[in-house]
Amino acid sequence: MxxxxxxxxxxxxxxxxxxxxxxxxxxxxxxxxxxxxxxxxxxxxxxxxxxxxxxxxxxxxxxxxxxxxxxxxxxxxxxxxxxxxxxxxxxxxxxxxxxxxxxxxxxxxxxxxxxxxxxLPDTGAMTAVMGMTPHEVENLVAEVAGPDEPLVVGLENAPDHTVVSGASTAVERLAKLATEAGARKVVALKVSNAFHSPxxxxxxxxxxxxxxxxxxxxxxxxxxxxxxxxxxxxxxxxxxxxxxxxxxxxxxxxxxxxxxxxxxxxxxxxxxxxxxxxxxxxxxxxxxxxxxxxxxxxxxxxx
Known part of the structure; x- marks a missing residue:
């Protein structure tokens, strides 16, 4: 096959x-x-x-x-x-x-x-978080997302490679939290908006x-x-x-x-x-x- x-x-x-x-x-x-x-x-x-x-x-x-x-x-x-x-x-x-x-x-x-x-308005961003599980990243997302600042896990690329997607300010806060939490690597993606998000x-x-x-x-x-x-x-x-x-x-x-x-x-x-x-x-x-x-x-x- x-x-x-x-x-x-x-x-x-x-x-x-x-x-x-x-x-x-x-x-x-x-x-x-x-x-x-x-x-x-x-x-x-x-x-x-x-x-x-x-x-x-x-x-x-x-x-x-x-x-x-x-x-x-x-x-x-x-x-x-x-x-x-x-x-x-x-x-x-x-x-x-x-x-x-x-x-x-x-x-x-x-x-x-x-x-x-x-x-669409260019109001969003995406960041890859490596060295953490999707569940761990989701916990961080829950801490920083808000009604006016949506943030989600946009892509599960691998067991330790997750991409968050949403409002730029929320993505920035999550990147800081992920780094403090011990993520192996946190990389902002070169994209124009928050794909696979609200x-x-x-x-x-x-x-x-x-x-x-x-x-x-x-x-x-x-x-x-x-x-x-x-x-x-x-x-x-x-x-x-x-x-x-x-x-x-x-x-x-x-x-x-x-x-x-x-x-x-x-x-x-x-x-x-x-x-x-x-x-x-x-x-x-x-x-x-x-x-x-x-x-x-x-x-x-x-x-």
Whole structure:
């Protein structure tokens, strides 16, 4: 059994997708995306500047285009997944791999998601806390969150890697408390707002409308949504999970457990972030950031 996992917004960097754009199958996807998106991303991925690339309006399309280009490379070589998952915005790419979305629909949806989220007031922040359990971080969240300063655990990336998301002032106070409580590392993320938190609620109605209006098909294979961390082939469940994901917690630790039975896992995109998270829980995951990873997959089916 082979599992494809797709990285999210936090993996963008100048130069991303270089070898994928040089591959015939990957280049075709990038060219198609440039034609469909409000602003082409290939040149931005290749040359930056970084300040523009990491902006939500550009970062989400950029990482999705690289993910879909990597998927096209795998498909051109005869590789298809048996189960898929995507981290945050990477879930859109996973749904494409599962046959729920076609490439054009995936690109259209990510453009809408990015636009809606970028349009929200920039009042939030996110910080990663490492060396503490999610339960320990949640206790700290309860100390600093308030009615006018929402704060939540936005992502459980690994058993000792939790990301808090919410009002900037609350995030700052939590970072101080976590450091005092003995966290191994506390790192402010370079993001424009508090994703996977109540501060994204303003985009929820528009996102739900876009998702429900999109042409969707039942998945050919199981999908593990972020919001549930349970493999499913039920389209209504997948649609609901994709919508609530905007404000809901990314349950990646549980997702990795759900995928741990796969014989082979590969991070489909130009990133090593998910491969590193799997490694932290003792599970091997190849990364297409290394072009040789494709050659280490199971043999291609006979023609």
């Amino acid at each position: 082979i599992g494809f996992v797709f990285p999210g917004q936090g993996t963008v960097r100048v130069g991303m997708g270089g070898w994928l754009r040089r591959d015939q199958a990957g280049a075709a996807v990038v060219e198609r995306a440039d034609a469909l998106l409000p602003e082409p991303v290939s040149e931005l991925c290749a040359r930056g500047p970084l300040e523009r690339l990491i902006d939500t309006a550009h970062a989400q399309p950029a990482v999705t285009v690289c993910n879909l280009a990597a998927l096209a490379v795998l498909r051109a070589k005869g590789h298809e997944p048996d189960v898929v998952a995507g981290h945050s915005v990477g879930e859109i790419s996973a749904l494409c791999a599962a046959g729920v979305l076609d490439v054009d629909t995936a690109i259209s949806l990510v453009a809408t998601r990015a636009r809606l989220m970028a349009a 501060l994204m609620a303003g985009a929820l109605d528009g996102w739900a409308e876009a998702v429900r209006a999109a042409p969707l098909s039942p998945p050919r294979i199981p999908v593990v949504p972020n919001a549930t961390a349970e493999a499913t082939t039920d389209l209504p469940t997948i649609v609901d999970a994709l919508i609530v994901q905007l404000t809901a917690r990314v349950r990646w630790t549980e997702t990795m457990h759900a995928l741990s039975g796969a014989d082979t896992l590969i991070e489909v995109g130009d990133s090593k972030v998910l491969a590193g998270l799997f490694r932290a829980v003792g599970v091997k995951c190849l990364s297409m950031a290394d072009p040789t990873a494709v050659r280490r997959l199971r043999p291609e089916p006979a023609a």
